[in-house]
Amino acid sequence: MTDEARALLDAVRADLAPHDERNRLVPEIAAGRAPLAAIGALATEEMSIVPSDRRSFLTLAANAAEPATADFFADLGKGENIVLGTLPAMADAAGFDARTRRDYRPRAGCQAYPAYLAWLALNADPAAVVLAVTANFAAWGSYCATLAAALRGRYGFGDEACAFVDFFATPAPALEELAVSAIQQALDGGRAVEQGREYGRLLQEYELMFWNTLAG
Numbered sequence: 454m455t456d457e458a459r460a461l462l463d464a465v466r467a468d469l470a471p472h473d474e475r476n477r478l479v480p481e482i483a484a485g486r487a488p489l490a491a492i493g494a495l496a497t498e499e500m501s502i503v504p505s506d507r508r509s510f511l512t513l514a515a516n517a518a519e520p521a522t523a524d525f526f527a528d529l530g531k532g533e534n535i536v537l538g539t540l541p542a543m544a545d546a547a548g549f550d551a552r553t554r555r556d557y558r559p560r561a562g563c564q565a566y567p568a569y570l571a572w573l574a575l576n577a578d579p580a581a582v583v584l585a586v587t588a589n590f591a592a593w594g595s596y597c598a599t600l601a602a603a604l605r606g607r608y609g610f611g612d613e614a615c616a617f618v619d620f621f622a623t624p625a626p627a628l629e630e631l632a633v634s635a636i637q638q639a640l641d642g643g644r645a646v647e648q649g650r651e652y653g654r655l656l657q658e659y660e661l662m663f664w665n666t667l668a669g
Contacts, residue, residue, distance in 0.1 A: 458637035477668035485607030493549030505567040507533035512574040521635035539616035546614035562666030566659040580639035584649030598622035
């Protein structure tokens with residue numbers, strides 16, 4: 454039975470639902486008002502974020518006590534491998550060619566999220582991090598879905614240039630079920646995962662910082 458885990462995940466996800474009015478960039482992209490430079494910067498920042506997150510997920514998988522937790526983070530690591538190769542096309546479509554990307558300097562406000570995720574990988578109970586990142590992914594996925602439509606409809610990007618946001622905008626029910634199983638296994642083992650609520654709150658704040666740093 455996974456009812457306890459599912460109820461906890463639903464409650465944390467509801468508590469951490471983002472206030473979209475605080476996000477200054479996504480509505481601007483949705484309306485076609487954001488400059489291409491902001492989109493190019495987004496793709497270029499992600500070229501640093503994705504490898505960092507991959508290593509964090511694999512560290513969490515290695516440290517996991519429950520099989521489902523290890524499988525969950527291993528799957529996330531595989532996903533990061535897939536999307537890394539999609540980013541140059543997105544950057545190119547926004548006018549950030551290879552030379553521009555090479556000269557680009559990452560911004561602290563954009564790199565705070567992966568830095569905190571790396572901290573979690575070293576210091577937190579992986580099962581509690583499952584709760585945190587699964588709650589956070591709901592917001593991230595919805596933003597990527599908005600971008601996928603806007604980049605095509607407002608900016609004329611093709612499928613290759615939208616592959617990164619398409620990937621995260623696509624629902625992943627199997628990953629959701631794996632997260633629920635991981636949380637339930639931890640609860641059945643007598644371990645508290647409630648700290649994941651606080652981890653998730655901070656992840657949401659760091660993600661908002663990412664978007665608003667890009668907005669300028």
